[in-house]
Amino acid sequence: MSGSSNTTGAFRIKGAGRHTPARTARFTFDGKSYTALEGDTVASALLAHGVHLLGRSFKYHRPRGILTAGPEEPNALLDVSRGAARRQPNVRATVQEVFDGAKIASQNRWPSLSFDIGALNDVVSPFFAAGFYYKTFMWPREAWHKIYEPIIRRAAGLGVAPTEDDPDHYASRYVHCDVLIAGAGVAGLTAALSAAATGQKVILVDEQPEVGGALHYDASTMIDGQNGYDWAQAAAAKLKAMPNVTVLTRTTVFGYYNHGFLGLVERVTDHVARPGRDAPRERLWQVRTKRTILATGSIERHMVFANNDRPGIMLASAARSFLNHHGVAVGKNVGVYTAHDSAYEAAFDLKRAGVSIAAIVDSRDKPGEAVLAEARKLGIDVLTGHAVVDTAGRLRVSSMTVARNGNFDRRKIKVDALIVSAGWTPSVHLFSQSRGKLKFDEAKQRFVPDIYAQNSVSIGACNGTDDLPELIDEAITAGGGSVVVSGENRFDWTGGMIGAAEGAGPETAVKAFVDFQHDVTAKDIRLAVREGMHSIEHIKRFTTNGMASDQGKLSNMHGLAIAAEMLGRPIPQVGLTTFRAPYTPVTYGTLVAHSRGDLFDPARKTPMHDLEAAAGAEFEDVGNWKRAWYFPNRGETMHEAVNRECKTVRDIGGVFDASTLGKIEVVGPDAAAFLNLLYTNAWDTLKPGKSRYGIMTREDGFIYDDGVVGRLAEDRFHVTTTTGGAPRVLHHMEDYLQTEFPHLKVWLTSTTEQWAVIAVQGPKAREIIQPFVEGLDISGEAFPHMSVAECTVMGVPARLFRMSFTGELGFEVNVPADYGADVWKAIWERAESMGACLYGTETMHVLRAEKGYIIVGQDTDGTVTPDDAGYGWAVSKKKTDFVGIRGLKRPDLVREGRKQLVGLLTKDPKEVLEEGGQIVADPNQPKPMTMLGHVTSSYWSENLGRSIAIALVAGGRARMGETLYVPMADRTIAVEVTDMVFVDKEGGRIHG
């Protein structure tokens, strides 16, 4: 290797790697400046400078380094930023590409990475075994939230989330294709070439910056007579040039959902030093594909042995990637510990690059003959049937302790890096997400795809296909086209193991890590079994094995094998935990995309919204609607404003925006017959020009919605619904019309947003609107309460209702939405001059409660019948059918003692009850008390100078005059049961 110091790192190997030496980028790590090559990952750039210590572990704060060279990395999680708001915690150093100006910091350490106070946890680690927290911090209960949890959370942490708003933007895209191929290694590229040749629309996706997959590290594979990696780039270039192919790199297929629907995240600018202002940071692709080809490869496993987590210990394939792709040696004197032939090739590559190989320690007695012969040829010491039983080195591995299997003689071998391999785990995550069923391959100790649930196929390493020519055949077949690709491996690989290695068995107490990110050791898994966890799902939750953000890509198989051994059951019987989306963490920004801020939830505004805002209205959300809540004068509190509005409406008049009420036009020769079936009331008796309050029940007999229905003509009704109920009422009506009563000739149209509705209420209501109404006599005689007519208002075609939700003389002026603001302005101008007021929903609520008018969904809750609500009169006794007719006859709905709506008056008139307050007959009865019902509406009534309330009370109407009690936390409130009408009991005002 090159001994000369190089600005891009002393561990750069001249002539190795695929980056251009002249193209450099500068970044800082924990404040110190480094130079990297463009194309480096943060991991390769730091390794080039001999930096192996990158973080502290989650629980024990043990020094940790880089374990892998890919997205499966559990250890090397860093904080990457380009400014305070553009700071991302828990970024995998092996995935993040270096960009010029990056500020990178280690996490979970204090005061510094090399001296971390939290590492005391490691010394006292016997106390921190699996389940420790559950068992220890039980008492006192109060202390958990206040003391234990905050301290534990601070000590056992990963990164810290930024507190600023995310200034980046994210894009979202939908796309359809014939074939989606996940993974662009040899298998994926070959399948893409094959599928593309058929003319199908193909999307090829790979998470790395370049295609190639395993060819990044595997420098000995030849395809079509050339170096595999070069072949891959040429194949990608060819595919990109085809109009029917899309190649997406830096893009992860993170979820495989139903019916060929896949979620992809494309990282657009995270690797760019100075991203364009218009470029999104990430892009979400929502792909619907007819067929999916899974070519997701496999992931190398680590060996589970004592102290296997020191910085400098990493996967053999990772070391090979750093060397062959990035041109970086992971050490100068490297040890190898393996149970699989693949690690030998890493040793060969390193040796040829000038790195000395301390020894290959192979747990097997018989490694593959070809690799063994090559090792001898290169003069590498191979110890077969041996194990690494321990390592040393505080902040980086300095030696490995080696023993012959079953022998107690140990010897230390000095190393500055130790590369390991226990074999390969097929990446079946996406297959499993698609609800495919796996089977266990006993010979090779791995799970492979078995039964497919969707139109997909797995090819290559993720399908357990190891042989290269066979893999290529599989890929060509999967693609469905005819192409010729030929490839050969230098060595066929054998071997592999799962579970704890020699020296880390059940008889030992060593720390042999299974899950690096959650600090789970082999011992923890055994403890879980001993403590009675026999299901793999319980073992997982007790130990948290595989529950970190890497989802156990390295640890699941080891954990399973250790548990199976303890349980004495074969692996397939213990079973694998289910893989869930996302495959790797996805930022919230990507999933949310544009749906944030004002676009998070659409706001529905009435045509008069701006005028109301200008008049000083406070708004409240009702569903998506913004409704004027109250109109405070300068300096008024809400309470003062509502009191003033309530009094003014009853004394003079008020103007109210009722546009949000749902409106459905019911038209057709059978319109009356249809409404007869949908409402409890009778509609055939309603004359054109009249309107009626209607109640709608479901088949079960409970109130579903209510509203005033006006008959404009024999075959035309103007139906109003509650504001929140409009969509479901229309859905409910359509359901019956289309499926139960399709013989009826009726047409339903939502007209909610077509009409602006201006309610004018109060003694002077007629006087206020009189000058604007044309072509209609609105005198009390000609246009009595509950009349409806079409006319013009200020020359605008209008529907005028004489109706009231306040108990006062009232009109509702319906004009086309576009004219709403102008008509509102004119009416309000006149109303104001006469001393009337604008009022909002709060006043509307008080005024209707003063009259005992219910609000469906507030005074009713889906278990209230019309009779319970005191509206038994609205249920027709003559009709032979309507929705709810049978439900209303159910024994429980006609029994005595049902909860009924009644009025409540507090003995102390100043006391306003809390809505939801429970009602009891005897406040001194032992607990739990028998509860008779609850308060549904409660207000201060300025008109009465006292509080009023509506409540559901068992047998309520038979309790008139009774004293009941509402127990509160600090006192008990005595109330008297009354009827629900508090103002104008005779109802004279409404006819004024």
Add this chain to the structure above:
Amino acid sequence: MLLIHCPYCEEDRSELEFRWAGEAHIARPENIAAISDEEFAEFFFLRNNEKGLTYERWRHIHGCGRFFNAARDTVSDSFLMTYKAGLPKQPVPVAERFAAIAEETSVETWEQTEGDAR
């Protein structure tokens, strides 16, 4: 996200455009006012909730607005067919396999995961 064929639009559209509307082929009794409590319970409350082949109603609410019927496999979530409202229950060609699915226990259930050791 499911992909659903609307038999009125004759198009495969995303689940976003549809709303599920309960089990299909439950007719509202013509003489509903006269039926017994048991018959009403059967009609209104009781549903089969079958594993495997299920007939259910969907509405293309953000499309043509029509209600229609669908035969769906609740194990794989795949739609076997959709057909217009009012048509009788349609036979599904692969119905035989559903007897087998109902027997099969390899589906991930609460009992098998969380519930196993309780």
